[in-house]
Amino acid sequence: MATQPIIKLHDGNLMPQLGLGVWQASNEDVVTAIEKALETGYRHIDTAAIYQNEVGVGNALAATPVPRDELFITTKLWNDDQDNPQQALEESLKKLKLDYVDLYLIHWPEPRQNKFVEAWRKLLKLKEQGLAKSVGVCNFHIPHLQRLLDETGSAPVVNQIELHPLLQQRQLHAWNATHNIATESWSPLAQGGEGVFEQDVISKLAAKYEKTPAQIVIRWHLDCGLIAIPKSVTPKRIVENFNVFDFRLDKDELSQIAKLDAGKRLGPDPDTK
Numbered sequence: 648m649a650t651q652p653i654i655k656l657h658d659g660n661l662m663p664q665l666g667l668g669v670w671q672a673s674n675e676d677v678v679t680a681i682e683k684a685l686e687t688g689y690r691h692i693d694t695a696a697i698y699q700n701e702v703g704v705g706n707a708l709a710a711t712p713v714p715r716d717e718l719f720i721t722t723k724l725w726n727d728d729q730d731n732p733q734q735a736l737e738e739s740l741k742k743l744k745l746d747y748v749d750l751y752l753i754h755w756p757e758p759r760q761n762k763f764v765e766a767w768r769k770l771l772k773l774k775e776q777g778l779a780k781s782v783g784v785c786n787f788h789i790p791h792l793q794r795l796l797d798e799t800g801s802a803p804v805v806n807q808i809e810l811h812p813l814l815q816q817r818q819l820h821a822w823n824a825t826h827n828i829a830t831e832s833w834s835p836l837a838q839g840g841e842g843v844f845e846q847d848v849i850s851k852l853a854a855k856y857e858k859t860p861a862q863i864v865i866r867w868h869l870d871c872g873l874i875a876i877p878k879s880v881t882p883k884r885i886v887e888n889f890n891v892f893d894f895r896l897d898k899d900e901l902s903q904i905a906k907l908d909a910g911k912r913l914g915p916d917p918d919t920k
């Protein structure tokens with residue numbers, strides 16, 4: 648199998664470009680999903696305190712023969728804990744049975760509570776303490792990111808946002824890139840592919856490359872320079888979603904998929920959430 652692509656973050660740390668998302672996976676299901684993923688070659692797992700499965704993720708990680716320094720584990724600070732990220736991260740680490748996470752993200756800016764700049768300063772301290780190797784954000788729009796830059800002088804390494812063929816977020820992706828912030832796609836399969844997998848362009852490319860629609864969509868993320876974290880608890884799909892390193896989409900194919908952008912959000916709008 649071809650080697651998996653790695654992204655260099657602006658703090659120098661390395662992040663596998665493809666990972667396993669575990670939102671809506673139970674503490675039980677996540678153990679078998681992560682076991683299968685690690686056996687398949689995944690090294691990057693994306694969880695969050697609010698997913699309530701950090702204990703299951705920790706159980707899976709405790710059982711794996713894969714060394715800790717080969718793993719990339721992300722968790723996230725929930726909105727109610729923006730006043731006290733240190734306590735929240737320590738609780739997450741306890742559940743995960745880890746000494747540090749590779750990436751700690753502010754889950755939502757929650758502009759109405761207006762605490763995200765102070766929370767960000769505290770995340771920078773957690774990085775200094777070594778409890779998180781890297782720190783970043785999710786669901787930040789340009790004005791939220793601009794405030795972090797203006798008020799703290801420090802940019803997140805990653806902005807994890809809803810991004811799939813129906814919501815391509817080109818302006819935000821370009822802004823992130825200009826500021827050396829890697830863009831990570833959540834719901835990369837548009838939550839199971841409805842409205843995407845059956846599109847003509849996706850079916851044609853699937854036939855051309857002898858791949859599934861999900862593999863075409865994951866390849867599109869990688870070829871756009873995005874980090875992607877497709878979620879699955881189904882062993883066959885976990886393997887399928889990782890079998891994408893032996894082909895590439897060309898420029899013309901990427902622009903055909905670009906035409907699917909419909910500005911269609913499946914999750915909440917960060918400005919009004």
Ligand SMILES: NC(=O)c1ccc[n+]([C@@H]2O[C@H](COP(=O)([O-])OP(=O)(O)OC[C@H]3O[C@@H](n4cnc5c(N)ncnc54)[C@H](OP(=O)(O)O)[C@@H]3O)[C@@H](O)[C@H]2O)c1
Pocket residue numbers: 667668669670671693694754785786807808832833834835836837838839840861862876877878879880881884885887888914
């Ligand atoms: N930061 C944030 O605010 C935020 C928000 C949402 C999500 N996330 C992260 O992003 C991850 C991915 O997003 P998501 O879980 O919303 O959606 P997704 O990865 O786009 O789609 C997951 C859905 O697709 C199905 N699926 C997976 N592989 C498939 C395949 N090869 N063929 C057909 N169906 C397939 C899964 O079913 P099965 O599991 O039944 O196989 C599941 O129903 C989450 O798990 C989470 O880690 C972050």
